[in-house]
Amino acid sequence: MRRTHRRKPRPLLGRIFPWFRVTATFSDKTCRIFCFACRKEKAFPKKSIYRLKSCGCLRNDLISLNKTVHGHKRKNHRTVEYTAYMNLRSRCNNPNNPEYHRYGGRGVKVCKRWAGTHDFPKFLADLNLKPSPDLSIDRIRSTGDYTPRNTRWADARTQRLNQRRMKRNRSLATSERPSKSPKTAVQE
Numbered sequence: 504m505r506r507t508h509r510r511k512p513r514p515l516l517g518r519i520f521p522w523f524r525v526t527a528t529f530s531d532k533t534c535r536i537f538c539f540a541c542r543k544e545k546a547f548p549k550k551s552i553y554r555l556k557s558c559g560c561l562r563n564d565l566i567s568l569n570k571t572v573h574g575h576k577r578k579n580h581r582t583v584e585y586t587a588y589m590n591l592r593s594r595c596n597n598p599n600n601p602e603y604h605r606y607g608g609r610g611v612k613v614c615k616r617w618a619g620t621h622d623f624p625k626f627l628a629d630l631n632l633k634p635s636p637d638l639s640i641d642r643i644r645s646t647g648d649y650t651p652r653n654t655r656w657a658d659a660r661t662q663r664l665n666q667r668r669m670k671r672n673r674s675l676a677t678s679e680r681p682s683k684s685p686k687t688a689v690q691e
């Protein structure tokens with residue numbers, strides 16, 4: 504007889520997987536998951552969820568992504584989301600990127616959650632699929648890093664307005680502040 508002590512399995516209910524959270528478990532060996540990618544709930548056999556990547560909504564995207572990751576680096580095989588992800592990492596990490604001086608060169612970083620070479624699924628789970636083709640990656644606070652909270656898909660107009668607003672806020676903050684308190688006066 505094996506002497507291995509059998510530990511009680513962790514409860515499935517509430518468990519968080521990279522692509523979804525388990526929101527309900529049922530006695531008929533099924534459970535319900537909340538998919539981070541499409542934000543919908545779906546039922547699955549409990550056994551099957553360990554291999555699940557999204558609820559199925561990303562199936563086609565992941566297949567084409569797999570082709571990309573496994574050597575098929577032809578440009579037309581890359582999903583727009585994957586391209587956006589690789590570009591933002593390059594802007595922050597690669598000094599040879601033509602945009603580096605505006606990003607990595609200014610201290611803009613990619614958050615830990617998205618930083619690794621295999622972290623694209625997390626990026627996709629946080630930002631979802633690009634809702635419309637005319638959008639691109641935007642930082643809400645243009646001085647902040649690329650984090651799930653500070654990053655969104657936005658159109659060019661929104662991005663321009665946002666940049667203008669940030670600039671105005673910055674100049675207001677420096678001009679309206681009484682010069683008495685040199686401690687709080689931050690040099691840009």
Ligand SMILES: [Zn+2]
Nearest residue numbers: 538541558560
């Ligand atoms: Zn889904």
